[in-house]
Structures are given as C-alpha cells and as structure tokens.
Amino acid sequence: MSNALINSLLPNINSILGVRDSIGAIIQDVSFIKRTWYTDNTYATPAANISGIAAKDVVTQMLPTPQIVNLSQNLNLKEGGTIKQGDIILKNVSKQSFVEANLDGSSNAANVENLYLVGQKVYQVINLVERYVTWDVQLRELTNQTRY
Helix, strand or coil: CCHHHHHHHHHHHHHHHCHHHHCCCCCCCEEEEEEEEECCHHHCCHHHEECCEEEEEEEEECCCCCEEEECCCCCCCCCCCCCCCCCEEEEEEECCCCCHHHHCCCCCCCCEEEEEEECCEEEEEEEEEECCCEEEEEEEECCCCCCC
C-alpha cells in the first residue's frame, strides 16, 4: 500500500471502525484496566486490602470496539509459539486513537499494571502487531481474576 493511501485513511479510521459500535454489533465490551497498588488504604476500597497492600482498578472502555478473535476452541494451534489455546486477539484497534504505549501493557511505575477487560475476564498483553492503519493485540487470560 502506498503511504499516500494509508495517510488518507488514517483520519477516517475511527469512523470506519466505529460502524460495529453504531449498529450495536458488539459481542463483548473491551476496556483498559489501570490497576494501581498502594500501601496506604486511603486510595483503595477496604475489600481490596490484602495483607496491608491495597489495589484500585480504573476501567476505561476502548472505542471504537475492536473485533475479538477467540482462540480457545482452535485445535490447530501448536504449543510453543506466542499464540496458545485460550488466547484472544483484538483486531482492528485504531491507530488514530491509540499509540503503542497505550496498548502494550507496559508501565513506567512499579506499582501500576495495565491490563484489559474483555467481557468480565481480565487479560494481560502477550504481543502487539502493527498493521497499516490498525493494531492487533494478543491477550492471555490472567489466572487471578480478582477485580479491585
């Protein structure tokens, strides 16, 4: 694809990807979770206090909602690669709305985790793939599904 064509699509990509949201064709909501751990309980709910360490989740919905590819039933996957049975891939995540630092799950603070909420399950980032005008984000379900 030529750079001129890609650059012409980028300003309109949210409108294109948002069609699924506008017609209500969303199977599950996708959100970001910013989980912050504290040693001071004033910042977290009492139920989130674990041995003097407290956590607080801030949830922000991802819009436009990406396509969810569920690999839990895929029997063709071979273990040993980055994709494992049970992973999900968020496809068509807008480059207009999100940069790599928003999506890759990294954090500059030691007490902050950046996770994803898909439906009611919590996931962590395994891999991020850049496309022409979108991102694909590979996620793996966390063993601990506790919400704070």
